[in-house]
Amino acid sequence: MSLEGRTIALVEDDPIMGESLVDRLTLDGAKVHWFSTCRAAAAGIAEQAPDIVLCDIRLPDGTGEDIYAASSAVPDAPPFIFMTGFGDIDQAVRLMKNGAGDYVTKPFETSAFLARVEQLIRARTPPDEPVLGVSARMAETERLLRRFARLSAPVLLQGETGAGKEVCARFLHDLSRGGHPFMAVNCAAIPKDLLESELFGHERGAFTGAQARHRGYAERAGKGTLFLDEISELEPKLQAKLLRLIEDRVFHRVGGEEPVRIQARLVCATNADLSARVRTGAFREDLLYRINVLALQVPPLRDRPDDIEWLAERFFQEFSREADTELLGLSANAVTALCGHGWPGNVRELRNRMERAAGMALGPWVLPGDLFPENAHVPERPAATLEEGRNAAEKRLIQQAIQEAGGVLGAAASRLGVSRTTLWEKMRKYGIDG
Numbered sequence: 001m002s003l004e005g006r007t008i009a010l011v012e013d014d015p016i017m018g019e020s021l022v023d024r025l026t027l028d029g030a031k032v033h034w035f036s037t038c039r040a041a042a043a044g045i046a047e048q049a050p051d052i053v054l055c056d057i058r059l060p061d062g063t064g065e066d067i068y069a070a071s072s073a074v075p076d077a078p079p080f081i082f083m084t085g086f087g088d089i090d091q092a093v094r095l096m097k098n099g100a101g102d103y104v105t106k107p108f109e110t111s112a113f114l115a116r117v118e119q120l121i122r123a124r125t126p127p128d129e130p131v132l133g134v135s136a137r138m139a140e141t142e143r144l145l146r147r148f149a150r151l152s153a154p155v156l157l158q159g160e161t162g163a164g165k166e167v168c169a170r171f172l173h174d175l176s177r178g179g180h181p182f183m184a185v186n187c188a189a190i191p192k193d194l195l196e197s198e199l200f201g202h203e204r205g206a207f208t209g210a211q212a213r214h215r216g217y218a219e220r221a222g223k224g225t226l227f228l229d230e231i232s233e234l235e236p237k238l239q240a241k242l243l244r245l246i247e248d249r250v251f252h253r254v255g256g257e258e259p260v261r262i263q264a265r266l267v268c269a270t271n272a273d274l275s276a277r278v279r280t281g282a283f284r285e286d287l288l289y290r291i292n293v294l295a296l297q298v299p300p301l302r303d304r305p306d307d308i309e310w311l312a313e314r315f316f317q318e319f320s321r322e323a324d325t326e327l328l329g330l331s332a333n334a335v336t337a338l339c340g341h342g343w344p345g346n347v348r349e350l351r352n353r354m355e356r357a358a359g360m361a362l363g364p365w366v367l368p369g370d371l372f373p374e375n376a377h378v379p380e381r382p383a384a385t386l387e388e389g390r391n392a393a394e395k396r397l398i399q400q401a402i403q404e405a406g407g408v409l410g411a412a413a414s415r416l417g418v419s420r421t422t423l424w425e426k427m428r429k430y431g432i433d434g
Helices: 015-027 038-048 064-071 089-097 110-124 136-148 165-176 192-200 236-248 274-280 285-291 306-323 332-340 346-360 386-404 409-416 420-430
Strands: 007-011 031-035 052-056 080-084 102-105 155-158 182-186 225-229 265-270 294-297
Touching: 007 015, 007 038, 015 031, 015 110, 031 038, 038 052, 038 064, 052 064, 052 110, 064 080, 080 089, 080 110, 089 102, 102 110, 136 165, 136 294, 155 165, 165 182, 165 225, 165 265, 192 236, 236 285, 274 285, 306 332, 306 346, 386 409, 386 420, 409 420
Parallel strands: 007 031, 007 052, 052 080, 080 102, 155 265, 155 294, 182 225, 225 265
Antiparallel strands: none
């Protein structure tokens, strides 16, 4: 990535330094707006909406912190890199805690400085192609995750089963901790008596069968991401240990005395209402506060219908390539069927249906029956006699009446113009379940 087409606000009162930076940034393709006072910078940043602000600290009519305070009060504020000729550690710490992108002391190496500028712009710039979906809901979800990637605080992903919480967690990991391990732990899938050892590890001899030291998920995550799915299923003892891990950034292996420092980012996910679990005493309130620093609700698939066809096409390309089929794609009727389905299993259900269709469709196009075989009607054997045909028609009529009556047999009998007793006799004759 270069600075081609990017808009940069430069706040610098030193004419030599300012001109030098303008020349270099312009040479790299950026459009630079240079301001030398706080008043001009505040008005210019609000008007130009730059991709990044490069800001001196000491200015004739104020400080760079004043400009940052005003600019960061609005949504989608640009990142700031502060530049100063007077290195002050306390000031740098304060600025970074307040959300500044970086803090450099003059003179600085230009190439490293420009690399940092590009990195901060890249972190807030969405790609040309969507990653999680094309709907407005998922575009907002992707935008928030990109903002979360600039921070290191715990993240809580909430949403229905199969909505894509782990996909969002991996996307966040790739943005912020790519190149490091992504350790996913399903807290509901591991037996409770083993979960502590699997999560935090154990020392040799900690319990029967512990013949060697075991490094748990928290340790193996390294500088990457520790993803705890179904966090609501943690038992109280482990909730307390997780709280201590978050607060102190250290943990102890089972049977161990030496503290182990965790470097990974914590991302949790659940489909449960954690606030309701707090009220019933099943989940610690203090732990909820600690994991709920950055929260995101992943919308179910039925609430983002624009994503259905887009996801289906992506899954089709993936599975048809794996199955090495000659399928051409989804038929128009298949797309209509997909968009009309309620998707109780969310994206996971869509993925499973597309995998089956890509492997089982006889082609050349995927049809509705390939996606929803449970809705396909097996053709009935033609009636051999008049009596068989009459019985088949009567059976269908009774089934339809029961369905339209919502299973209430008295109402179904009235629809058919027969008594309840007669209806029962017909149902037994035809093997209709009451």
